[in-house]
Amino acid sequence: DGGITQSPKYLFRKEGQNVTLSCEQNLNHDAMYWYRQDPGQGLRLIYYSQIVNDFQKGDIAEGYSVSREKKESFPLTVTSAQKNPTAFYLCASSRASGADQPQHFGDGTRLSIL
């Protein structure tokens, strides 16, 4: 079955450390997205990519970085510059980048500070 795989499910970060969250999709979707979810704040967009080798900042990109070297992969790095990284991170994809395109979500990665 096609879907989106996020790993790991739980991740712990030490102070000053960069960590990378994995997101892989086998839906053959062009567009991919990273969201941060905090209690009561809904989903906030970190980065998105409409096509391979291209990505754009979302509303809360500071302290994060991404790459899109392959269509199926869109890893997110939480850098040491992100001072409050504890959150639930969701990766999503859509077939194309239009307003009519529903997003399909992975099961998330929960990041905590040690």
Added chain:
Amino acid sequence: AQSVTQPDIHITVSEGASLELRCNYSYGATPYLFWYVQSPGQGLQLLLKYFSGDTLVQGIKGFEAEFKRSQSSFNLRKPSVHWSDAAEYFCAVGLLNYGGSQGNLIFGKGTKLSVKP
């Protein structure tokens, strides 16, 4: 600017009772509208979507939603709630000006549904 409002942060209903979750949007044209559900610790699952045509849309898990242009609303309904429906529900609208900092969808902040036995 486009926006999505879910006025209710938390709703509690009894099992077997009917449910209506509210969603209001601000938009300059006929919108693309979506409802998603999120179980604790999981990702979001698409329940249904509205693009055009019949204003009453059927979705999965027995849910339906009605688009009302005059009220700028897209409320989600279910005639009889089951304990397994306890989750968080998100309304979303498709963005016409894709390419800005918001991607292709704007999500509401969600409504958490609790179900009493």
